[in-house]
Amino acid sequence: MAPIVILGSGLAGYTVAREFRKLDAATPLTVVTRDDGAVYSKPMLSNALAGGRSAAALASADAAGAAAQFNATVRAHREVTAIDTGARSVTLANGERLEYSQLVLALGADPIRVPLAGDAADAVMQVNDLADYARFLAAIEHATHVTILGAGLIGCEFANDLLASGRRVDVIDPAPWPLGRLVPERVGRAMAAKLGAAGVNLRLGTTAAAVERAGTRLRVQLAGGEAIDTDAVLSAIGLRPRTQLAQTTGLTVNRGIVVDRQLRTSAPGVFALGDCAEVEGQVLPFVMPLMNAARALAKTLAGQPTDVRYPAMPVVVKTPAAPLAVSPPATWAQGNWHFEEGADGSLAATFVDAQGGLLGFALLGGAPATRQALTRRLPAVLD
Ligand SMILES: Cc1cc2nc3c(=O)[nH]c(=O)nc-3n(C[C@H](O)[C@H](O)[C@H](O)COP(=O)(O)OP(=O)(O)OC[C@H]3O[C@@H](n4cnc5c(N)ncnc54)[C@H](O)[C@@H]3O)c2cc1C
CATH class of the missing domain: 3.50.50.60 (FAD/NAD(P)-binding domain)
Structure with a gap:
């Protein structure tokens, strides 16, 4: 058979x-x-x-x-x-x-690639599997500065990790705050402040137009005319x-x-x-x-036809400088965000519908118990 x-x-x-x-x-x-x-x-x-x-x-x-x-x-x-x-x-x-x-x-x-001008556009790396990671590791062995394209989940995680590995990091994103598709503005701006305080240089509201060779290094030209000299460029666009x-x-x-x-x-x-x-x-x-x-x-x-069921499934973003757990609502049209600052500096954003039902959350800092309690109140994604 x-x-x-x-x-x-x-x-x-x-x-x-x-x-x-x-x-x-x-x-x-x-x-x-x-x-x-x-x-x-x-x-x-x-x-x-x-x-x-x-x-x-x-x-x-x-x-x-x-x-x-x-x-x-x-x-x-x-x-x-x-x-x-x-x-x-x-x-x-x-x-x-x-x-x-x-x-x-x-x-x-597949990683999305943005069209970039410049003679070093093909030097832009991406990390989407183990072989990519091995190549990236070799490429940044002597790098002291890395520039990341994209301040989404993966871009922010790499930024934090590169920083913790002793390198300087710039992150470029056209959106006004990181994780724009997952969190509301107030949480995004608080996240940006925490990453900034830790040492990540976020360049928001702009895009990379070209990547060029500059001696042994690379130069990222921003849309506004500014340039960043860097050792490696990582794309994390999506x-x-x-x-x-x-x-x-x-x-x-x-x-x-x-x-x-x-x-x-x-x-x-x-x-x-x-x-x-x-x-x-x-x-x-x-x-x-x-x-x-x-x-x-x-x-x-195995012969027992079974429907998939999705419970609420928050994503924990691996940014120790700005720990974030997020479960975005399926639609942002049917409810409102509410914010609560904790005495420990945490920020809890909850997305609540007209009936008071919790549909999503973004939790910056705070205890795992808070995340678990909020998760229990969320509806299943596919019941
Ligand atoms: C850096 C990074 C960090 C992440 N962190 C988190 C996280 O913290 N939490 C979370 O929930 N998710 C995270 N994710 C997402 C999560 O890792 C992915 O959703 C998951 O790993 C996808 O697994 P997959 O098996 O669907 O795809 P993949 O792991 O991409 O596997 C695809 C497989 O298909 C094979 N393949 C493709 N085309 C062919 C072909 N034509 N013939 C034969 N083989 C083929 C490939 O070789 C590969 O083996 C992260 C993703 C990245 C990139």
Whole structure:
């Protein structure tokens, strides 16, 4: 019998494998991945520099270890270029065909690149997997100053981590405050003040227009004419679900690969989860949603069709200089933000609807118990 085939060895792919093996020890399982198949937790990439951790130290197992752990065949460094949903097979870049009984797309997301002018535009780095992290680490070995494009979650985390590793950091973002899409203005400005006080040089309300070589260093030209001389530039603008393979296969794609609550794509026997998927209209590129999706999908693959359920899933932003937990409301139109400053300097923003129901929060500082108490009051994201 053809194996269940999982495309992708990130948290989504390997969590499905792990959860499936808890239910079914025997059905053949194959993981195909274009990276090296190492097992690692991606969130660690943006808080490992300060601890001096190498890429190898972040991997808990290599492809062979993963194969043993999940009783699976792991085909590393293999890119899938086509899917034939009629014949139930995938084609690899080397022309090899693999048949599947059920197929799981766990393909992740691509970093968004902004068009930049300048002869060093191609020197701008991004960190979205372990290999990127290894390259970035090598590139900044002697760097004393790093410039980050984007003050979102990942940009702020890297800024804090680079700072803690003893480097100077500039962060450029067109928005007036960091994490603009996740937090209201007052929290964003308080976050900016804390990061600034810690030493991060936030340059908000502007964009990078070009990156040029300046001797052995780089020069980032800002839209307003100012320039920053720096040793390395990291782009953290955002991520876009990897949908191309699904699209050329003819699967329904919107912002992500469209799936229903059983993670079913528009083709029979083909499922998707993680950063590449749009589950009931929602693209949630975080760990908690994919863990919940993986548990439900494992049951479905094992013959017990199961809907995914998302509880409230706040994200803890890994910025020790400005600890933030956030659960943004699904829509900002039906409610209002309320603010409360704690005696400990914390700032709690709660988003409450007309009936007094809590729909979201942003908590800057404060005790984990406060976060837990607020989380318990939130509605489920998918019930
Ligand atoms: C720096 C950073 C910090 C983060 N911190 C947090 C955090 O603190 N909390 C949180 O909740 N979330 C965080 N996230 C988001 C979270 O890490 C992701 O949502 C999650 O790791 C996505 O996992 P995935 O398996 O869907 O995708 P990925 O890990 O990107 O895996 C995709 C896999 O697909 C493979 N692949 C792609 N195309 C092909 C192909 N054609 N053929 C074969 N294989 C293919 C790739 O090789 C890879 O193995 C962070 C993300 C980043 C980048």
